[in-house]
Amino acid sequence: MKLNKLFLSLLFVALCSTVFAQTTKELTRKKEALQREIELAEKNLKKTTNGKKLTVGQINTIKAQVRLMQEKISTINSEMKNLDNQITENTGKVHNLQSRLADLKKEYAGMIRFAQRNRNSYDKMMFIFASKDFNQAYKRIKYLQQFGQYRKKQAAYIQGTEKDLNYKIVILDKDLKQKNNLLKEQVNEKSKLDKKKGEQTVVLNQLSKQEKQFSQDIQKKKQQQAAIQRQINAEIQRIIALERKKEEDRLKEEARLAAAKAKAENRPAPVAAAPAKAKTNSEMLRSSPADAKLSDDFEKNKGSLPWPVSAGIIVSHYGAYKVGQATGENNGITYQTEEGAGVRAVFNGKVTRIGDMMGKFFILIRHGEYFTVYQNLKTVSVSVGQTVATKQNIGTAATNDGIPEVVFQVNRGGNALNPESWIAR
Numbered sequence: 001m002k003l004n005k006l007f008l009s010l011l012f013v014a015l016c017s018t019v020f021a022q023t024t025k026e027l028t029r030k031k032e033a034l035q036r037e038i039e040l041a042e043k044n045l046k047k048t049t050n051g052k053k054l055t056v057g058q059i060n061t062i063k064a065q066v067r068l069m070q071e072k073i074s075t076i077n078s079e080m081k082n083l084d085n086q087i088t089e090n091t092g093k094v095h096n097l098q099s100r101l102a103d104l105k106k107e108y109a110g111m112i113r114f115a116q117r118n119r120n121s122y123d124k125m126m127f128i129f130a131s132k133d134f135n136q137a138y139k140r141i142k143y144l145q146q147f148g149q150y151r152k153k154q155a156a157y158i159q160g161t162e163k164d165l166n167y168k169i170v171i172l173d174k175d176l177k178q179k180n181n182l183l184k185e186q187v188n189e190k191s192k193l194d195k196k197k198g199e200q201t202v203v204l205n206q207l208s209k210q211e212k213q214f215s216q217d218i219q220k221k222k223q224q225q226a227a228i229q230r231q232i233n234a235e236i237q238r239i240i241a242l243e244r245k246k247e248e249d250r251l252k253e254e255a256r257l258a259a260a261k262a263k264a265e266n267r268p269a270p271v272a273a274a275p276a277k278a279k280t281n282s283e284m285l286r287s288s289p290a291d292a293k294l295s296d297d298f299e300k301n302k303g304s305l306p307w308p309v310s311a312g313i314i315v316s317h318y319g320a321y322k323v324g325q326a327t328g329e330n331n332g333i334t335y336q337t338e339e340g341a342g343v344r345a346v347f348n349g350k351v352t353r354i355g356d357m358m359g360k361f362f363i364l365i366r367h368g369e370y371f372t373v374y375q376n377l378k379t380v381s382v383s384v385g386q387t388v389a390t391k392q393n394i395g396t397a398a399t400n401d402g403i404p405e406v407v408f409q410v411n412r413g414g415n416a417l418n419p420e421s422w423i424a425r
Contacts, residue, residue: 027079034072037313041065044336047402055401056218059323060315061336062200068313069193076186083179090172222328228357229331232373235353235364236414243284282413285369295368298347305346305423306391308374308408312337315405318418331416332373332409339404341397343374345388346408346423354380360398375407376400 045061259269279287286292316334320327345365349372353364361377365388378398382388397404410417 023082024079027075027082031072031075031079034068034075036311038065038068038072040311040338041068041313041315041336044403056221056323057315057336057401057403057405059203060334061403062196062203064313064315064336065196066193066200069189069196073186073189073193076182076189080179080182080186083175083182087172087175087179090168090175093168218323218328224357228355228362228375231353231355231357232362232364232409232411233414236371236411239352239366240281240284240414243287244279247279247284247287280413282369285366285413291368293368294348295370298367298370301347302422303424306344307335307423308343308346308372309335309337309341309397309406310344311341312406314420318420332375332407333419335406335408337397337404337406339397339399341404341406342393343377343395343397343406344391344393345374346372347390349388351382351384351386351388351394354382354384361395363394365394369413371409371411373407373409373411375409376405 041061041064045058045065262269286295312335314333315336316330318330318333320329322328347365347367349365349367351363352366352371353362355362355364360375361380362373362375363377363380363382365372365374374394376398377395380395382392382394388394397406399405408419408423410419410422
C-alpha cells in the first residue's frame with residue numbers, strides 16, 4: 001500500500017514537471033521571437049532616423065516596437081507566474097518528502113530494534129517453537145522471512161526518497177535563481193520600454209509640427225493604394241464575369257442538345273425551365289470541382305496559413321487607421337521585413353494578375369473562390385497563369401521610406417477579409 005502511494009506521488013511529480021517544462025519552453029520561444037522582432041524593427045528604424053522629414057514608416061515602427069516590448073514584458077510576467085507556481089509546488093513536495101523520509105526512518109528504526117532483540121538464530125527458533133500449533137509456527141516462519149524482505153525494501157525506499165528529496169532541492173534552488181534572473185530581465189525591459197515611449201513622444205511632437213506635409217504624404221499613399229485596389233477589384237470582377245459566362249454557355253449548350261434530341265425523336269421541344277436564382281460571386285468561383293476543392297482546402301487552413309514573409313512584424317493592421325490627424329482604411333495588413341527579403345505564396349493557387357504601379361509590383365493569386373494579394377514587391381519571379389505552391393517564392397520586398405514592407409490581403413469573391421484571421425499567429 002505504501003509502495004503504491006509512493007509510486008503515485010512520484011508519477012504526479014513527473015507529470016506536473018513535464019507540463020511545466022512544456023509551458024516554460026513555449027513562453028521562452030515566444031519571448032525569443034518577440035526579441036527578434038524588436039531587433040528587426042530597431043534595425044529598420046535606424047535607416048530612417050537620418051532624415052529630418054518624419055515618415056509613416058518611422059511612426060509605425062516605433063508603435064510596433066512599443067507593442068512588442070509590452071508583449072515581451074507580459075510574457076516575462078507569465079514566465080514568473082508560472083515559475084512561482086512551480087516554486088510553490090516544489091516547496092510543498094520538498095516538505096512532503098521530508099515528512100515521508102522522517103516516517104520511513106522512524107519505521108525503519110523500529111524494525112532495527114526488533115531485529116536486534118531477535119538477532120541470533122536461538123531467539124528465532126524459540127519464537128517459532130513457542131507457537132501453539134503447526135499452523136502458527138508456519139505463519140511465524142513466513143513472518144520472519146517477509147520481515148527481512150520488507151526491511152530491505154524499506155532501506156531502498158529511504159535511499160530513493162533521499163535521492164528524490166535532494167533532486168527536488170536542486171530544482172527548487174534552480175527555480176529561485178531563474179526567478180531572480182527574470183526579475184532583473186523585467187526591470188531591464190521596463191527601462192527599455194520607458195525609453196522607447198520617450199522616443200514615441202518626441203516623434204509625436206515632431207508630427208504636430210509637420211502635420212501638413214505628413215497629411216499630404218498620407219493622401220498620396222492613399223491615392224496610390226486606391227489605384228492598386230481598383231486594378232485588383234477589376235481583375236477579380238473580370239474572373240467572376242468569365243466564370244459566369246462559362247456557366248451561361250454551359251446552360252445554353254445543354255438546352256440546345258435537349259432540343260436537338262427532342263427533334264430527332266419527333267417530340268415537342270422541352271419547355272425551358274424557369275431561370276434559377278443567380279449564383280453569388282463565390283458560388284461562381286467554385287463552380288468547377290477543382291475550384292471547389294481548392295476553396296475548401298484554403299478554408300480548412302484558416303488560422304494556420306504561413307506568413308508571406310519568413311521574418312517580419314506587423315506594423316499596420318486591417319481596417320481603419322489613424323496616424324496623427326490623417327485617417328484611412330487598410331484592406332490588408334502591412335509586414336515590415338528585412339532588406340531583400342523573399343515574398344512567398346501562402347497557399348497553392350494560380351497567378352492571375354501581376355500589376356505595376358510606379359515601379360513596384362503586386363501579385364494576385366487565386367485559390368478557388370479566394371484570392372491573396374501581395375503588394376509592394378521590388379521583383380517578381382512568377383508569371384500570369386503559373387501554378388504556385390505553398391511557401392513558394394514569388395518575388396522580393398520593396399522599400400517604403402527606406403523600410404522593406406509587404407502588404408498582404410485576403411479576398412473572397414470580391415470581398416476583403418481580415419488576413420489576421422487566416423495567418424498563423
